[in-house]
Amino acid sequence: MHFIKKFTWIVLFTSSVLTMSAQTVKVKxxxxxITGDSAEGYEVELEGTVNEVHSAFTKFLKLYGKVKQSEGILTINELAINGSTYTFSIYATVKETGKNATAWIGSKSSGQGTTDASNVHAALEKLIADFGIKYYRDKIQVQIDETNRAYQAVEKQKQRLANENKTLLTKVEDNKREKIQLEKALENNKLENETLLKRIEKNKLDQDSVALAGEQSLYRNSICFLFEGIASSDDLISILSSLRLTAFTLVADV
Structure with missing residues (x-):
């Protein structure tokens, strides 16, 4: 939002500069x-290098006639302005003026009638003024285009970051849900483990009970079998004596 406000301010500022540039172009x-002959004309001092102004001036003049260049002098033949075509040559130059550059356009005094000279001078004065205004407008347009490209790049970057942020937030929410599921699974696993341990303990007790019951059953069966083989009371007394002797022996061994 801050950048959009700043961009809007820049556009308004450059628009005001466009208006100011038309007012600050001063034609003199x-x-x-030119090639040893006197030439009358008009000039305008512009901000920029000689190369910048010369390139822009040449391109501008080609809209009005055939332009040739020789030794830094531009010659415009068949200059056509506002429906009027001039048969004599028009000349233009660009020279360095301190940190700026000065564009000049004019014609030689010879070979012109009084009417033609008056008309062409007025036309050239307006032409050089129009060039100065267009030169500044084109420079400002370049700055506006650069600002637009920068703005679009920032907007694209903002959109990319917004999409990335959305993706990251989605992953965070997914991780939260997965964490909850894992915690529930861990709790269920803990309860299941406790249940299994209890079942193992119960199974062990059941095994001990079964083993004890088996031993008791075997013991009872053995006693019954033993008593079934006794034929008389003398045999019983003999067996009991043997058992008593065995018991004493076991106690003595202990």
């Missing part, structure tokens, strides 16, 4: 010499 009448 200036005479110079």
């Amino acid at each position: 009448k200036e005479n110079t010499r």
Whole structure:
């Protein structure tokens, strides 16, 4: 949101600069010499390097006539402005002025009638002014385009981060649910383990009970079998004596 407000402010600022640029383009009448001859014309000082202004000026002049370049001088033939075509040559140059560059356009005094000279001078004055305004507008448009690209890049990055954040939040929620399920499974496992231990203990007791019952049954069967083999009271007395003697022997051994 902060970036959007900042971007809006930049657009408003650049729009105001567009208006200001039209007011700050100052055209000045200036005479110079072209290939040794006197030439009357108009110039405008612009912010930028000679190469920047020269490239923009050449492109601009090609909209109005055939442009040739020789030794830093642009020659425009068949210049057509506002429906009027001039048969004589128009000249243009760009020179360095401190940190800025100055664009000049004009025509030689010779070879022109009074009417043609008056008309072309007015046309060239407006032409150089239009170029200055367009030059600044194009530069500002480049800045606006760069700002737009930066804004779009930031928006794309914000969207990517928002999607990534959404994915991460989803994973966090999934992990929370999985944690709850694992905790429940762990608790169930604990209860099941306790149940199994109790069953193991019960099974052990059951085994002991079964073994004891088996031993008791075997003992009873043995006694019954023993008594079934006794024929008389003398045999019983003899067996009891043997058992008593065996018991004494076992006690003595202990």
